[in-house]
Amino acid sequence: MNGLIKLELTRALRNRKFLFFSVIYPSVLFLIIAGNADSTTKVDGTGLTVPTYMMVSMASFGALTAVLMGNSERIAKEREAGWVRQLRLTTLPGRGYVLAKTASAAVVSLPSIVIVFVVAAAAKNVRLDAWQWLALTGAVWAGSLVFAALGVAIGYLASGDAVRPITMVTYFGLSLLGGLWMPTTTFPSWLQDIAEWLPTHAYAALGQAIEQSRAPHVQDLAILLVSFVLFAGGAAWLYRKDTLKA
Amino acid sequence: MTKTASVVAFDQVSKTYGAVRAVDGLTLTLRPGETVALLGPNGAGKSTTLDLLLGLKHADSGTVRLFGATPREAIVAGRVGAMLQSGGLMDEVTVAELVRLACALHPRPYRVADVLARAGVAQIADRKVDKLSGGQAQRVRFALATAGDSDLIVLDEPTTGMDVTTRQAFWATMREQADQGRTVLFATHYLEEADAIADRVLVLHRGRLLADGTAAEIKAKAGARRISFDLDGETDAVSLRALPFLTALDTSGHTVRIQSSDADATVHALYGLGLYPRNLEVAGLGLEQAFVAITAAEEAKSQ
Numbered sequence: 426m427n428g429l430i431k432l433e434l435t436r437a438l439r440n441r442k443f444l445f446f447s448v449i450y451p452s453v454l455f456l457i458i459a460g461n462a463d464s465t466t467k468v469d470g471t472g473l474t475v476p477t478y479m480m481v482s483m484a485s486f487g488a489l490t491a492v493l494m495g496n497s498e499r500i501a502k503e504r505e506a507g508w509v510r511q512l513r514l515t516t517l518p519g520r521g522y523v524l525a526k527t528a529s530a531a532v533v534s535l536p537s538i539v540i541v542f543v544v545a546a547a548a549k550n551v552r553l554d555a556w557q558w559l560a561l562t563g564a565v566w567a568g569s570l571v572f573a574a575l576g577v578a579i580g581y582l583a584s585g586d587a588v589r590p591i592t593m594v595t596y597f598g599l600s601l602l603g604g605l606w607m608p609t610t611t612f613p614s615w616l617q618d619i620a621e622w623l624p625t626h627a628y629a630a631l632g633q634a635i636e637q638s639r640a641p642h643v644q645d646l647a648i649l650l651v652s653f654v655l656f657a658g659g660a661a662w663l664y665r666k667d668t669l670k671a
Numbered sequence: 672m673t674k675t676a677s678v679v680a681f682d683q684v685s686k687t688y689g690a691v692r693a694v695d696g697l698t699l700t701l702r703p704g705e706t707v708a709l710l711g712p713n714g715a716g717k718s719t720t721l722d723l724l725l726g727l728k729h730a731d732s733g734t735v736r737l738f739g740a741t742p743r744e745a746i747v748a749g750r751v752g753a754m755l756q757s758g759g760l761m762d763e764v765t766v767a768e769l770v771r772l773a774c775a776l777h778p779r780p781y782r783v784a785d786v787l788a789r790a791g792v793a794q795i796a797d798r799k800v801d802k803l804s805g806g807q808a809q810r811v812r813f814a815l816a817t818a819g820d821s822d823l824i825v826l827d828e829p830t831t832g833m834d835v836t837t838r839q840a841f842w843a844t845m846r847e848q849a850d851q852g853r854t855v856l857f858a859t860h861y862l863e864e865a866d867a868i869a870d871r872v873l874v875l876h877r878g879r880l881l882a883d884g885t886a887a888e889i890k891a892k893a894g895a896r897r898i899s900f901d902l903d904g905e906t907d908a909v910s911l912r913a914l915p916f917l918t919a920l921d922t923s924g925h926t927v928r929i930q931s932s933d934a935d936a937t938v939h940a941l942y943g944l945g946l947y948p949r950n951l952e953v954a955g956l957g958l959e960q961a962f963v964a965i966t967a968a969e970e971a972k973s974q
Contacts, residue, residue, distance in 0.1 A: 428775030436763045506759025511815065514725055514746060514753045515776040669729070 500580025777819030805832030
């Protein structure tokens, strides 16, 4: 299985468009959004400056891009092309394909997180304790597994022309409504009530809790956990269905 | 693993899709070292049979065993190398990278360079998989199927998309595999390939085994010889039809074409009728014509 992970990684690192959107783009977006904000303006009700707040949002967004965008479309495509069938004629265990995809996405998502942090610290003077940087990296990275599972589920759910629109709607919907592009505090209150329940909101809130040096809300942890169980369970169920059909 | 005489054993295997019986009570055994061609018209159940054999599909009833184990167990033990007709390839990687993966996944792999050379893809080793022609992609699939020391090689329509020269080179490679004592099973549309390469031919029709034997036996079963001649004057179809060992009769104008399972006896009886056939020709039936005759006869029976 290591062979497949290595090959998936080689391929991901070779794909410049994918690398740009998952590794460079979040940092660029961070600079655009946080660029005009001075480092004293606070985001309502958080006690965090705009750059500090948006840093976690963009790191989360970058990780989301890396794990969701690449996998869903590729899985759907390779399923249709018969590559998944071909792999079933090898010693690779049944879950090996999905695990290799997830592992390689996780490797790509790490730099996209770290680069946003480096840019934020260097360009916007974001300062945190050493333990906070480490905890943030770990939390945003681990949290991305929730969306990796979602990406796999979409890859097995949709096929052909349908997969891209479904991925796009999910991706932009979750990013925008979850408050990764702008704080949800700027939303009208009815929209805030919806946003609060989205896994992307819980995901970013986890990082922001670390920045605030406080324990994360139980609700956010619960939302992430339930989402993970839901997405991973859905992916496993769809995977099994696909295997029986093929 | 227990030593067993059969490489592949199907026992009363059936697979149904909705109202269609794709495979219908199939029983068959392949033995070590055989080169077996699987023939059948479109929709005869060839692909389903191979899918069942490789464990990609599960039978509704009956059992499929490879080397005395389940298909999956045999694959995990590295005893099976397979090439699917529509087996997709991973794109955006090079041919060599993909073959290296196949070798890494095999419990008894060959050297990557050897696999590339044997499959005839060494020259395109650095090319991206998505930039290959149909025939080149087929060779890469073959490389993946032969990345390690497997005992059974399964090929579904392996030469589709290859030109004549490539096809010949391909079968030469394939024969090497068979000569090393491997069992080779291939499905094909090209009957001349089955005729030239296989030492056993299976004819599948509507999910059932219609014929099983050497190419020569299959031809004999279909009515082995074709007799053609011209007759002056009226041709009397009734008396011609009564000729011994006749399996098919076709008259057009003065020309008569007959298929016979014993050409000598048929021709003898022809003279016995007092006829004077001109331009008499007796020729062997190709496997293709035999195949058409067998499946057409079955088709007629089931209607």
